[in-house]
Amino acid sequence: MQQKQPLIELRHVNKYFGNVIALNDISLQVNAGEVMCLLGDNGAGKSTLIKTLSGVYKPCQGEMHIAGKRKAFHSPADALDNGIATVFQDLAMVPLMSITRNFFMGREPTVGKGIFRRINWRLANEVAKEEMAKIGIDVRDPSQPVGTLSGGERQCIAIARAVYFGAKVLILDEPTSALGVKQAAIVLRYIAQAKARGLGVIFITHNVHHAYTIGDVFTILKRGSCFGMFRKSEVSREEVLSMMAGGEEMDNLSSELEEFSRSDAVFAVTQNNTVLEASAALEHAMAEAMEQEFKLVSSHS
Amino acid sequence: MSTGIVSVENKTHDERLRQQHLLKKALHRPEFGAVAGALLVFGFFGVFANDSGMFSAAGIINFLEVSAQLGILAIAAAMLMIAGEFDLSIGSMIAFAGLVVAIPVAVWDWPLWISIVFAFITALGIGFINGYLVVKTKLPSFIVTLAFLFILRGLAIGFTRLLTGRTQVGGLKEVTENDVLAGLFSGEVGQSFFTWLTEIGWLDTNFAGQPMVTGIPVSIVWWLVIAAIATWVLLMTRFGNWIFACGGDANAARNVGVPVARVKITLFMMTALAATVFACLQVMDAGSADTNRGLLKEFEAIIAVVVGGVLLTGGYGSAIGAVFGALIFGTVQMGIFYTGVNTDWFKVFMGGMMLLAVMFNNYVRKKCLI
Numbered sequence: 249m250q251q252k253q254p255l256i257e258l259r260h261v262n263k264y265f266g267n268v269i270a271l272n273d274i275s276l277q278v279n280a281g282e283v284m285c286l287l288g289d290n291g292a293g294k295s296t297l298i299k300t301l302s303g304v305y306k307p308c309q310g311e312m313h314i315a316g317k318r319k320a321f322h323s324p325a326d327a328l329d330n331g332i333a334t335v336f337q338d339l340a341m342v343p344l345m346s347i348t349r350n351f352f353m354g355r356e357p358t359v360g361k362g363i364f365r366r367i368n369w370r371l372a373n374e375v376a377k378e379e380m381a382k383i384g385i386d387v388r389d390p391s392q393p394v395g396t397l398s399g400g401e402r403q404c405i406a407i408a409r410a411v412y413f414g415a416k417v418l419i420l421d422e423p424t425s426a427l428g429v430k431q432a433a434i435v436l437r438y439i440a441q442a443k444a445r446g447l448g449v450i451f452i453t454h455n456v457h458h459a460y461t462i463g464d465v466f467t468i469l470k471r472g473s474c475f476g477m478f479r480k481s482e483v484s485r486e487e488v489l490s491m492m493a494g495g496e497e498m499d500n501l502s503s504e505l506e507e508f509s510r511s512d513a514v515f516a517v518t519q520n521n522t523v524l525e526a527s528a529a530l531e532h533a534m535a536e537a538m539e540q541e542f543k544l545v546s547s548h549s
Numbered sequence: 550m551s552t553g554i555v556s557v558e559n560k561t562h563d564e565r566l567r568q569q570h571l572l573k574k575a576l577h578r579p580e581f582g583a584v585a586g587a588l589l590v591f592g593f594f595g596v597f598a599n600d601s602g603m604f605s606a607a608g609i610i611n612f613l614e615v616s617a618q619l620g621i622l623a624i625a626a627a628m629l630m631i632a633g634e635f636d637l638s639i640g641s642m643i644a645f646a647g648l649v650v651a652i653p654v655a656v657w658d659w660p661l662w663i664s665i666v667f668a669f670i671t672a673l674g675i676g677f678i679n680g681y682l683v684v685k686t687k688l689p690s691f692i693v694t695l696a697f698l699f700i701l702r703g704l705a706i707g708f709t710r711l712l713t714g715r716t717q718v719g720g721l722k723e724v725t726e727n728d729v730l731a732g733l734f735s736g737e738v739g740q741s742f743f744t745w746l747t748e749i750g751w752l753d754t755n756f757a758g759q760p761m762v763t764g765i766p767v768s769i770v771w772w773l774v775i776a777a778i779a780t781w782v783l784l785m786t787r788f789g790n791w792i793f794a795c796g797g798d799a800n801a802a803r804n805v806g807v808p809v810a811r812v813k814i815t816l817f818m819m820t821a822l823a824a825t826v827f828a829c830l831q832v833m834d835a836g837s838a839d840t841n842r843g844l845l846k847e848f849e850a851i852i853a854v855v856v857g858g859v860l861l862t863g864g865y866g867s868a869i870g871a872v873f874g875a876l877i878f879g880t881v882q883m884g885i886f887y888t889g890v891n892t893d894w895f896k897v898f899m900g901g902m903m904l905l906a907v908m909f910n911n912y913v914r915k916k917c918l919i
């Protein structure tokens with residue numbers, strides 16, 4: 249296990265914004281076929297970390313290695329060329345542009361040669377519609393401006409786009425925050441599929457159900473520093489939740505523990521099946537768990 | 550809730566898709582306002598200037614030529630504005646480029662075509678500097694190009710006086726005659742066609758028996774060709790998609806791999822190029838260059854672009870819109886002349902027109918996103 253070369257690796261990375269230390273001596277690695285969940289409070293530096301990985305920011309100190317080779321990205325285009333696709337927290341969408349134009353922004357498929365080289369709009373529209381259908385959004389009109397869509401629908405475009413273009417590493421910054429139960433489950437299935445295809449996935453979320461069901465490794469950030477890195481075998485869901493919450497909310501947990509075990513049971517049954525089947529079953533489990541959670545929240549208030 | 554996987558295959562009719570009225574669809578095109586405005590303007594002058602000769606063959610060529618010259622600038626300015634930037638140095642660039650063409654010919658006896666090539670290269674360089682400064686300093690292009698509005702005008706006056714002792718360089722008519730490149734910027738095309746039109750009686754002749762219109766001025770050809778290219782680029786090419794992306798949200802565009810800096814710098818080079826085409830047309834036509842040329846052209850271009858439905862903040866618009874914006878501008882300018890109204894009022898009209906257009910566009914865009 250240790251001999252495997254990581255897809256992407258950070259070594260002692262620091263990032264400052266003026267006098268703010270956003271990242272402090274971060275080292276991490278993501279292997280092929282592995283989902284790393286990046287956890288931490290708001291302002292912990294999660295978004296800064298993934299923006300460093302995706303070429304938006306340059307680290308102030310430290311180095312990055314891609315498939316064993318030292319690399320420094322000069323732009324997000326660089327990262328994309330290296331097979332690293334990202335769903336940013338702010339989604340990177342242009343509201344006045346159409347769904348198709350947004351989907352292929354920067355990576356437009358073309359036909360023709362020389363000055364007659366042009367975007368293959370037919371193919372682009374088809375692919376955009378298809379990929380959106382896969383994520384459970386029925387696009388009525390791919391030439392519709394993205395600004396007319398709901399927040400969740402926009403998030404789905406950003407995710408579908410990253411999944412479509414992400415060749416080696418998929419990075420998702422709170423991709424499920426605006427999604428309904430059904431779409432969130434589909435996103436988790438996407439992550440499972442990407443993992444099965446041998447991609448490395450970095451997944452940021454505040455939802456412990458999402459994190460624990462799909463994650464293999466959990467990295468906890470706290471105020472810009474790495475608080476710890478755990479494999480799934482080393483921690484229980486409750487421990488993950490307590491680390492996410494900073495250890496203070498443990499008292500409120502006991503009531504929630506019951507339905508954890510329920511969804512775990514469903515998940516365990518599927519362990520022996522293929523990943524794809526498992527992910528479909530997982531969807532059920534997730535949907536149920538989330539439904540339970542919703543009921544719990546409503547009964548409290 | 551029974552299954553998490555949605556099936557789309559068995560959906561033949563989408564109950565959430567409402568049939569949209571054709572007119573409403575047209576309303577969503579950025580150039581809608583300008584096309585409607587142009588029809589309105591034609592209707593107006595059709596009624597009030599019909600017997601003045603405005604809509605005779607010669608009259609039409611007249612206002613088309615005025616529109617064409619502005620249109621060349623407006624199309625380039627429109628693409629830049631869609632990408633989220635302004636170029637206020639267009640007017641000064643016209644004077645500067647004109648003198649870069651004229652001075653080497655007049656002072657150092659360069660062949661005209663060499664100085665034309667030289668002017669185009671110089672323009673590309675200045676456009677690059679404009680764009681590079683905007684991209685690197687992250688200052689608003691309004692400020693950077695405002696500086697160049699003064700710098701270029703000042704350089705034009707300074708060099709011209711230094712080298713010729715005057716502010717006007719003339720006597721270019723003779724060298725224009727036999728030059729290989731001058732033909733691109735002077736004269737008319739399709740003369741035989743117009744002669745034929747006269748022969749079959751579709752076109753009137755003047756008192757000397759010559760056709761009223763002997764051909765289409767090259768400026769109109771430039772206008773149409775540039776419009777076609779710009780439309781192709783915006784609607785069909787990757788670069789076009791990047792232009793919309795840069796203006797819509799430069800940060801988002803950069804994050805998905807669009808080379809924002811390169812797109813913007815290229816478009817600044819294009820506005821400088823358009824100004825140089827304008828300058829060449831003017832220099833060949835007048836046979837002279839002058840440090841006063843192109844005054845206020847940057848603002849006229851912006852008016853045409855905004856009337857043409859391009860969003861001031863970028864990310865939305867079309868080249869066709871700029872074409873119609875320039876057409877409205879040229880038609881009104883000549884129309885006021887033909888109706889005999891004092892032309893002093895023209896600017897009041899254009900200013901009011903721009904205000905109306907901006908309000909209309911704002912309204913349409915809001916409708917668009919609901």
Ligand SMILES: Nc1ncnc2c1ncn2[C@@H]1O[C@H](COP(=O)(O)OP(=O)(O)O)[C@@H](O)[C@H]1O
Pocket residue numbers: 265268269270288289290291292293294295296297
């Ligand atoms: N561009 C920036 N300039 C200055 N400070 C920033 C910038 N981006 C993030 N920060 C700061 O860095 C810290 C980490 O932010 P972020 O990575 O967005 O946190 P998270 O995504 O974990 O909620 C915050 O304190 C934030 O204010």
Ligand SMILES: [Mg+2]
Pocket residue numbers: 294295296337421
């Ligand atoms: Mg964040």
